[in-house]
Amino acid sequence: MTFIWMPMLWLLLLVPLLIGAYIWLMRRRKRAAVRYANLALVKEAMGKTAGWRRHVPPALLLAALTVLIIAVARPAAVVELASSRATVILSMDVSGSMRARDVEPSRIAASQTAAKEFIKAQPADVQIGIVAFASAAVLVQAPTIDREALYQAIDMFDLRRGTAVGSGVLVALKTIFPDENFNLEGDDLRDALGLPSVGGAGVNGNVRQTGEVDGLLSATEPEKHIPVEPGSYESAVVILLTDGATTTGPDPLAAGRLAGDYGVKVYTVGFGSATGDVVDFGGRSMRAQLDAETLQAIADATEGEYYEAKSATDLSDVYKSLSSRLITEKKLTEIAFLFAGLGGLLAAAAAGLSLWWFGRVA
Numbered sequence: 001m002t003f004i005w006m007p008m009l010w011l012l013l014l015v016p017l018l019i020g021a022y023i024w025l026m027r028r029r030k031r032a033a034v035r036y037a038n039l040a041l042v043k044e045a046m047g048k049t050a051g052w053r054r055h056v057p058p059a060l061l062l063a064a065l066t067v068l069i070i071a072v073a074r075p076a077a078v079v080e081l082a083s084s085r086a087t088v089i090l091s092m093d094v095s096g097s098m099r100a101r102d103v104e105p106s107r108i109a110a111s112q113t114a115a116k117e118f119i120k121a122q123p124a125d126v127q128i129g130i131v132a133f134a135s136a137a138v139l140v141q142a143p144t145i146d147r148e149a150l151y152q153a154i155d156m157f158d159l160r161r162g163t164a165v166g167s168g169v170l171v172a173l174k175t176i177f178p179d180e181n182f183n184l185e186g187d188d189l190r191d192a193l194g195l196p197s198v199g200g201a202g203v204n205g206n207v208r209q210t211g212e213v214d215g216l217l218s219a220t221e222p223e224k225h226i227p228v229e230p231g232s233y234e235s236a237v238v239i240l241l242t243d244g245a246t247t248t249g250p251d252p253l254a255a256g257r258l259a260g261d262y263g264v265k266v267y268t269v270g271f272g273s274a275t276g277d278v279v280d281f282g283g284r285s286m287r288a289q290l291d292a293e294t295l296q297a298i299a300d301a302t303e304g305e306y307y308e309a310k311s312a313t314d315l316s317d318v319y320k321s322l323s324s325r326l327i328t329e330k331k332l333t334e335i336a337f338l339f340a341g342l343g344g345l346l347a348a349a350a351a352g353l354s355l356w357w358f359g360r361v362a
Helices: 006-034 039-046 052-072 107-121 147-155 165-176 187-193 201-210 252-261 292-301 312-327 336-358
Strands: 075-082 087-093 127-133 137-144 236-242 265-271 277-281 284-288 306-309 328-334
Touching: 006 052, 052 336, 087 107, 087 137, 087 165, 107 147, 107 236, 107 265, 107 312, 127 147, 127 165, 137 147, 137 165, 165 236, 165 252, 165 292, 236 292, 252 292, 265 292, 265 312, 292 306, 306 312
Parallel strands: 087 127, 087 236, 236 265, 265 306
Antiparallel strands: 075 328, 127 137, 277 284
16 A cells, blocks of 8 residues: 555654543543542542543544544555456457367367357457458457457458468557558658568558558558557557467567557467467468467567467466456555545544443543
8 A cells, every 4th residue: 555645644643642642631630539538429420431431432533533644645555446448359360270170179269269258258338349360460340349240250250371460469459549540651660560661562562461451551641659658558458369470461579569659458369289280271281389479579568468378278268367357457546535434434433432421522
């Protein structure tokens, strides 16, 4: 726990002073009582309910004052609250290697099932969008709360050649920020994305090759984006799943850094057995193995996390973990109201007991 107005805690020095004043007052009353010749008369005047009870209301009042002083210092603590995120983008690998059967019944089938379970677990007001990427990255379902539309989009996945993890990140970003122009003509962004220098048809050819959706890359110079703190954008997150290494498209590390500059967290999931698997796709054999280092770097650049799933059960557990993480989030929250409420209750108890036992508030 921390305090927003830390200097106000100096007021706690009043507490021992008040305790000392109370002790002094009790001793003074005792000395005054000794002056009376008839002590029995004094005891009768004090009543049968005196004794330890007379100390309870002052003790409660002192505790109330202490708690209220703490409240004035505005205490804050990290607590779990309902997430403020409105959008989750699932960016999913649909490359040919997802046909592999080292995960039963197959990587693609297991990923589809786990994605549906994840969608089902989200609050009804959270919009979910789906990006599918192979050599091309395409928004197959715009963010929506219509769960049936999401399930249908997942069921219609079509496996293709190539793996463009960077494109999967960029299309997810474009979905979150539809008004932003991720411009390849700007030198800073070209360098960030790891693309070659501008060369007319060469640039356009690269865009067509990577398969970016229409409008993702603009030929006009945009206003320069001012980077924000990685992970600071709270309205949306990206969950990216892939089973292999990048074979085409923009540099995934640069795409991850760009997501970090926009404050979007990217949670990466590496899927597949440790040894990988050989897949025959389109008449060609390929071995699909994870590039865990790149996925970890993307997560680190965006303040997200990297998860590794080696089986269908592992993947289901990963999505469950992500679901609980996204539904609730830990935030530093001011909790002064709790101390103020407790202080008020203690003060009320002190007054109530004083009235009950002694017939007065004193």
